[in-house]
Amino acid sequence: MTATRIAARAALTVAAALLLGAGIVTVVAGCGTVNTTSTRTGPADSAVEATTKVNNLLQQLFLTAKEVRMNRTKGGPMEVQVDVENNGFSYKTFAYRFDWVDAKGNVIESQTSVWKSTNVPSGGSTVIRSVAPNEDATDFRLQVRRAES
Amino acid sequence: MRIRTASIAVLASLAAFLAAPGCERARYVETGSPEGIISVNDVDFQDILKASSGMLESLGQTGVLKTAKNKPAQLIIGDVVNDTSSRFDVGEVTYRMREQLVNSGQATVVTTFGTTPEDKQAQEVLRREKFLKGETVEPLPDPDFSLTGKITQVKRSAGGTKQATYTFRLTLTNLRTGLEAWTKTVDMTKMGNKNAVGF
Incomplete structure (x- = not known):
């Protein structure tokens, strides 16, 4: 009986922690988030060919x-x-x-x-x-x- | 007794370890590096470098200096007013620009022009030479543009947080037409409640 209660309490704690974590992620993602939309599809014809190396x-x-x-x-x-x-x-x-x-x-x-x-x-x-x-x-x-x- | 001595030694080591991060020894950092100190209420050296860089990029991009009668263009450096509460030499901005423009052959700076020339001795020598050789031999400099500007600030605060925007603005006037040939503003905004070391 005691073991079952302990297991149930542990499961509840884990679930609460997961919910809290998800909440924090949602809040962080929502704070200052910007949605960007662009109509451009590629560089202009006059653009110079450049080799791109990004660190x-x-x-x-x-x-x-x-x-x-x-x-x-x-x-x-x-x-x-x-x-x-x-x-x-x-x-x-x-x-x-x-x-x-x-x-x-x-x-x-x-x-x-x-x-x-x-x-x-x-x-x-x-x-x-x-x-x-x-x-x-x-x-x-x-x-x-x-x-x- | 031995245990007590050992405990004191351990505690002393622990205290030294904890105190270490707070004590930063002087070191050299790259000039203009983001590692440098960032001041909310002052113009930092990084800001001066960014401003002169932005101005030079704009000058190169527009190609305004190529429109001058003289090749390379002749410039007079006029007054750049520091209208901020931060004390610094505005020459730090213009000298950096001059260095690049003059050394790369895009422009020359006339230092012997007007009633308050930058180089009075050179102006005197030039006048003397002109007088000795006659009017037609060596004409006085014939500048194309004059560079003037202003540095301003807008400061605001909310609670303990302060925000300051420093605006560097420069204007190039065509001395043959009297019209503005180029102008550029570079803004820098800093926010915080106290100065900090950069990253």
Whole structure:
């Protein structure tokens, strides 16, 4: 009799914990969540072909580089835009830096290559972008670092 | 007695271990890194770097400097007013821009122009040379654009939480037409109840 009661109480405790956990997940997911809709289907015809290499850190942060676009600007230098989506349940903060490289693969020293921080709400997306320091830049390198929170 | 000594040693070690995370030794960090201190009520160095980066990117993107009569474009750096409660040298923004524009050959900065030139000695030398060689030999600089700007702030608070938005705005005026040729604002918003070390 006592064993049955103990087993029943244990089952109730586990069920309560599961319900509480599910509730927390729902609350976290619901707080600041953004639903994103887009009409775009792909890069423009004028976009420059770019090889995309995304480091694992974005994925560890539940972030996805959805699309990478590289185009020449009106002024001449290249511009890159990366759409970053947050597939996680919480607000994500991360810092990023673009380094531009020339045709020989050398990094071009530039005052535009600085760390910038951004936030993406759950389910939302952001565009991180950079304009090359000059017209010699042909490729870019994107570094990402995560916030502790 | 031996047990008591051992207990004291264990307690002392435990206290030292617990105290360790609170004591951070000075170290070098990358300039402008997100690891740096973030101040709610002040413009941080990271903000200055982001502002100059945003301005330079916009200048490159629009190609406004290529429309100048002179190649490369000649600029005068005018007043950039710091209208915030944070004390810092606005030259930190403009010098970074100058470094990139001048060193990459996109523009030159006229430092010998006007009644308050940046380089009075160079202006004197130039005047003297002009006087000695005659009017037609070496013309005085003929700038294309002047760069002016303002840095403003909007501060708000709710309970103990403070929020500050710092706006950096720069304008390039075409000196031949007197019209605004380019303008750009870069905003930075910070929120919190106290300053913190970044991540």
